[in-house]
Amino acid sequence: MAENAQQLVGALEGLIGRRVPLRVRTWDGSQAGPPDAPAVVLRNRRALRRLLWAPGELGLARAYVAGDLEIDPGSDLYEVLAAVTAFAEDPEAQELRAGPRQYLGAPGRRVLAAALRNGAIGPRPAPPPEEVRHRRGRLHSRRRDRAAISHHYDVGNDFYRLVLGPTMIYSCAYWTADAKSLEDAQTAKLDLICRKLGLRPGMRLLDVGCGWGSLVLHAARHYGVRAVGVSISTEQVALARERVAAAGLADRIEIRLQDYREVPDGPFDAISSVGMAEHVGSDQYLVYARHLYDLLAPGGRLLNHQIARRPLPPGEAYRLSPFIDRYVFPDGELSPVGTTVSRLEEAGFEVRDVEALREHYGRTLREWVANLEAHWPEATALAGRGRARVWRLYMAASAVAFEQNHIGINQVLAVRPTPAGASGLPATRAQWLAEAAEQDRPVGALDTDLGDRPSVR
Missing domain, CATH: 3.40.50.150 (Vaccinia Virus protein VP39)
Known part of the structure; x- marks a missing residue:
């Protein structure tokens, strides 16, 4: 599993074209990523599935709100967010597309293979109940604003x-x-x-x-x-x-x-x-x-x-x-x-x-x-x-x-x-x-x- 975790991070870096700015610890205790970076914890396989189905900000947010992803107790929340923000703002980083089509190429297939080895392939997890999904009425109508x-x-x-x-x-x-x-x-x-x-x-x-x-x-x-x-x-x-x-x-x-x-x-x-x-x-x-x-x-x-x-x-x-x-x-x-x-x-x-x-x-x-x-x-x-x-x-x-x-x-x-x-x-x-x-x-x-x-x- 330690090797698989490293393969997962390596495959992700190949997909996004940049070094992952965080250290990642998975549910089995294996770790990968820069040793001096702030760390996040994928508490279960569902956390990885959320990131696969909605790569980027929304997948990370869903995993955190649901409790599938945590900030490592030894890391500072603001340092984690600053690292993610700096990465997202890097003009040299490849933009993540919010959908599974990005996995059709060779780098994407390597991510899926690593996820499969970790037992994380599966249907799209339901968003946490705190997410607003159904909106009625014209945008900024009085009813919808209320x-x-x-x-x-x-x-x-x-x-x-x-x-x-x-x-x-x-x-x-x-x-x-x-x-x-x-x-x-x-x-x-x-x-x-x-x-x-x-x-x-x-x-x-x-x-x-x-x-x-x-x-x-x-x-x-x-x-x-x-x-x-x-x-x-x-x-x-x-x-x-x-x-x-x-x-x-x-x-x-x-x-x-x-x-x-x-x-x-x-x-x-x-x-x-x-x-x-x-x-x-x-x-x-x-x-x-x-x-x-x-x-x-x-x-x-x-x-x-x-x-x-x-x-x-x-x-x-x-x-x-x-x-x-x-x-x-x-x-x-x-x-x-x-x-x-x-x-x-x-x-x-x-x-x-x-x-x-x-x-x-x-x-x-x-x-x-x-x-x-x-x-x-x-x-x-x-x-x-x-x-x-x-x-x-x-x-x-x-x-x-x-x-x-x-x-x-x-x-x-x-x-x-x-x-x-x-x-x-x-x-x-x-x-x-x-x-x-x-x-x-x-x-x-x-x-x-x-x-x-x-x-x-």
């Missing part, structure tokens, strides 16, 4: 609390010099958004994709605004309403189970959209931008916080990661930041500021992974072992993607100009960031779900 959002966000509020911590904020934190913890960094992010929007007492704020209500709670308590938060996740809305009531802010905050396309009651003085636009889709993005423009009062500001991908070479079509699409964000789409800016401008906005927070997201994701791992038995009891493994893999892989600059995250500040063309913003960034601090806004302890720490401001 189903996609439910798949990701209606996992269980208690599960998300374990991962995200007491702030219940599911977006990139802002790691200032004073941030000593994830909670500090998330509160700093909330405050940064409020200051960019220039919030003042009495203003009306719309938070699109409000999650569990953390931003509207912070804005109402610390900036004295009246806020509306909308989400199409039933579990998010239920907990957000509970948090608002517990904070004694029900007279200033309304949480709605509502699609952004259904919000009718503008104008708002400011709109925030944090980690939501990735679900909109390129075909609907101009609709999204125009509707938010229509909901803003002249001189009002939009803060759009969104993950961005890198532009593609001419002629290459965009394709979301198959693992992310099938297990994490069904129907999600990423666009380059330049495309986002162009769509906002096409809708009538004037884009005034773009701030990249890429390094901040890598660190945030590592904190979430650490939270999940620290509460692993409870997390698997709440969401199931397969779903917990999905979240561990996607958050760790996303951290590597941000750290290696494959994707980014940007806050775009835009305004709806007045009829005379005025933006309402001071001339410099320093001035408009400082203007909210000069307001006589209410300052007090954060709401009970955020703890009893004072505000970072």
